[in-house]
Amino acid sequence: MPKIVDHLERKSNIAEATWRVIIQQGIQAATVRKIAAEAGVSLGALRHYFSTQHELLLFAMNLVKERVTARILAIIHTDLPPREQVAKVLLELLPTDDGSMAEMEVWFAFTFHLRSAGDKSAELDDAIYPLIVRLIDYLDQHGLLKQGLDKGDEAERLYALVDGLAMHAMLEPERLDRQRMVRVLNVHLESICCG
């Protein structure tokens, strides 16, 4: 299916061009015209793949999700001990290098752009909360969660911690670098895990 593959690749290239425009110039500058120029395609070619700017932004955002999900699945399929798996998965949700910082910029720009554009129905639908719920369950199933903890509370707390760290690392990358994020995450896991 060379044609389908080709189409997907072109759409991904356009999505990546979208990220670059968002990161360099802000989401308000991410017009189809600028994105087409950045991707090196004509406006007509871009419109062939994405009929509206909204459709393009949505695709670009979903590609972020797909890449994060793929990395997380790769970790889950390793033979690492459960707690190390959980720690690695959580790190994937944080901006720890240029690539994931770019993803995070796109994610925040997208989420708050939709809201600041007045779209209150733009629900946060990034599947992170259900993932965190499953991670807490996973620790519990392996007998690693300290006794007496409420799983619902712990999922909410871990979810807030991870997204708070992500936001702060994006806004204050010099203060909150990768090493410090890893450290704080480990302090937290230490506090909820036994053994």
Place this chain on the structure above:
Amino acid sequence: MPKIVDHLERKSNIAEATWRVIIQQGIQAATVRKIAAEAGVSLGALRHYFSTQHELLLFAMNLVKERVTARILAIIHTDLPPREQVAKVLLELLPTDDGSMAEMEVWFAFTFHLRSAGDKSAELDDAIYPLIVRLIDYLDQHGLLKQGLDKGDEAERLYALVDGLAMHAMLEPERLDRQRMVRVLNVHLESICCG
């Protein structure tokens, strides 16, 4: 000084009109023209107080900070036991009612608007981090912080937790309501405090 008071009051009224426009229509719609209409003043009168839109947005944002700070100072000057004071101060940093939800909307809109407008130098300067550092110190000085905890790590963790909860409550107000935020905060304080 009736004139000065009058000026301050007018500026505050314009700032509050700015909040309403941001909350209802998004920060991108917050033009001086719309804000003047919402405040019920002429464009000329508005320009008398704020010569640029940026100046107006900055004033509106600073008024949010001032109000939060005033509420926090009021708590600190009560006779509540230290741990209860800390819990109450932390709650002031979360969107627990319509008023504080509006403040949070403005804060997030402002922070991410500046970034998405490409202003990477728009540092997060909301004085929350130093406040959290002081709260952890305060607990420690009163012998309430569990032994063996690193104060720097705990400040970072609490800071991320609070801002993560604030962001989630804003994006998912139905799932994460006031009761649930109070509960998760208390679980966290319980985990770091002794006695």
